[in-house]
Amino acid sequence: MSSATLTERVFNFSPGPAVLPLPVLEQAQRELVCLPGYGMSVLEMSHRAPGFLDILAAAKRLLRELLAIPDKYQIIFLQGGSRLQFSMVPMNLLRGQSGAAEYLVTGSWSKMALDEARREGKVNVAWDGKATNYDRLPKAGDLKIAADAPYAYICTNETIQGVQFAAEPDVGPLLNGTVPLVCDASSDFLHRPLPIARYGLVYACAQKNAGPAGVTVVIIRDDLVMRSQDSLPGYLNYSQHVKEDSLYNTPPTFAIYLMKLVLEWLKDEVGGLTRMHAINQQKARLLYDVIDESGGFYRGHAQPDCRSLMNVTFRLPSETLEKEFVKEGEDRDLDGLKGHRSVGGIRASIYNAMPSAGAQALANFMREFKQKKG
Ligand SMILES: *Cc1c(COP(=O)(O)O)cnc(C)c1O
Numbered sequence: 468m469s470s471a472t473l474t475e476r477v478f479n480f481s482p483g484p485a486v487l488p489l490p491v492l493e494q495a496q497r498e499l500v501c502l503p504g505y506g507m508s509v510l511e512m513s514h515r516a517p518g519f520l521d522i523l524a525a526a527k528r529l530l531r532e533l534l535a536i537p538d539k540y541q542i543i544f545l546q547g548g549s550r551l552q553f554s555m556v557p558m559n560l561l562r563g564q565s566g567a568a569e570y571l572v573t574g575s576w577s578k579m580a581l582d583e584a585r586r587e588g589k590v591n592v593a594w595d596g597k598a599t600n601y602d603r604l605p606k607a608g609d610l611k612i613a614a615d616a617p618y619a620y621i622c623t624n625e626t627i628q629g630v631q632f633a634a635e636p637d638v639g640p641l642l643n644g645t646v647p648l649v650c651d652a653s654s655d656f657l658h659r660p661l662p663i664a665r666y667g668l669v670y671a672c673a674q675k676n677a678g679p680a681g682v683t684v685v686i687i688r689d690d691l692v693m694r695s696q697d698s699l700p701g702y703l704n705y706s707q708h709v710k711e712d713s714l715y716n717t718p719p720t721f722a723i724y725l726m727k728l729v730l731e732w733l734k735d736e737v738g739g740l741t742r743m744h745a746i747n748q749q750k751a752r753l754l755y756d757v758i759d760e761s762g763g764f765y766r767g768h769a770q771p772d773c774r775s776l777m778n779v780t781f782r783l784p785s786e787t788l789e790k791e792f793v794k795e796g797e798d799r800d801l802d803g804l805k806g807h808r809s810v811g812g813i814r815a816s817i818y819n820a821m822p823s824a825g826a827q828a829l830a831n832f833m834r835e836f837k838q839k840k841g
Pocket residue numbers: 483547548549550551576622624625626651652653654672675
C-alpha cells in the first residue's frame with residue numbers, strides 16, 4: 468500500500484458501515500501485527516487471554532463513563548447485528564408477559580422490529596407515521612401507552628428516513644417508569660449524552676456510529692435481565708450473556724477492540740459526548756441551512772422539528788438531477804450520497820466520525836450545484 472492512501476481518502480457519507488475516526492484506523496494499523504505489551508495481534512489472541520480481557524473491560528468502563536451508565540445496568544457485546552435484537556428483545560422481554568408490547572413505528576427500522584416482535588407475542592402499534600411517509604415523530608399527546616405493557620419500543624434515529632428523537636418521548640407510563648423504554652440506537656449511539664436511566668434497554672450495532680460491523684452493544688437494566696426465560700436457546704438469552712460477561716461464546720474480538728479505540732477517541736480527542744453533540748449539531752446545521760435557503764430546490768424529507776443530526780435526507784426537483792448530484796459529488800470525493808431505495812433522493816450520513824470539513828465540503832457543493840442547475 469502506498470503512502471498516498473491517506474490523501475486519497477474521500478469524505479464518506481455512507482449510512483453504514485460508515486466512516487471511522489482516522490486516528491482510530493491509524494492506531495489499529497500500528498497495532499495490528501503486535502498489540503503493545505502482548506506479543507501478538509489482537510486477531511490472534513484467545514478471548515480468555517489477559518490481553519483481550521483488558522480490552523473488554525476497558526470498552527465497558529469507557530462506555531459506562533461516556534454515557535454515565537448507572538451500576539444497575541449491564542453491558543453486553545453480541546453478534547447478529549441489530550436485526551437479531553429485533554427478535555431477542557421480544558423473546559426475552561415479551562415471552563411469558565401478559566400485556567402487549569407497545570411499538571412506535573417511525574420508519575423502516577422500527578417497522579421491521581415490529582414485524583419480528585409479532586412473531587413472538589402480543590404487540591400494539593402505539594403510533595405509526597406511515598400516513599405521511601415517516602417524515603415526523605409523535606407528539607407527546609399522540610401516544611397512548613398501556614400501563615401494563617411489558618415494554619415500549621422506539622428507534623431513536625430512523626437511518627433511512629432521517630427522523631430522530633431529540634429527547635425521550637414524554638408519556639406518563641414511560642416517564643414514571645412503569646413501562647420500560649426499549650430503544651434501537653443503532654445509528655445515533657454515542658452522538659449525544661443519553662439519559663440511560665430513562666431506558667430499560669438500549670442497543671446499537673456498532674457499524675454506524677461506534678465502530679466496525681460485527682458487534683452489537685446491549686445496555687440492559689438488572690430487573691429486565693431477570694425476565695429471560697430458561698427455555699430460550701442459550702445464545703438468545705440476555706441473562707446468559709450477562710452471567711458470562713459477553714464470553715458465553717467467542718465474542719467478535721477485533722470489533723470490540725476497534726470499538727474501544729473509538730470510545731477512547733470520543734473521550735480523549737473529542738472531549739466527551741456533550742462536546743460531540745455540539746459538533747454534530749453544527750455539522751447538521753451546515754446542511755439543513757442550505758436546504759432551507761434553497762427556495763425549494765432541495766426539499767428535506769423530515770419535518771424540521773424531527774430532523775436527524777445523523778442522516779440528512781432530501782430530494783431534488785427530479786430524479787435526473789438527483790443522479791447528477793450523486794455523480795458530481797463522487798467526482799469531488801463526496802461519496803455515498805445516494806438515498807435508500809425506499810425513500811429515494813439523497814441521504815448524507817454525517818456520523819460522529821465525519822469531520823466538519825466533510826459537512827462543509829458537501830454544503831459548498833450543494834450551493835454550487837443549486838446555482839448551476841436551479
Ligand atoms: C442499520 C440499522 C439496523 C440493522 O443493523 P444490522 O446490524 O445490519 O442488523 C437496525 N436499526 C437501525 C436503526 C439501523 O440503522
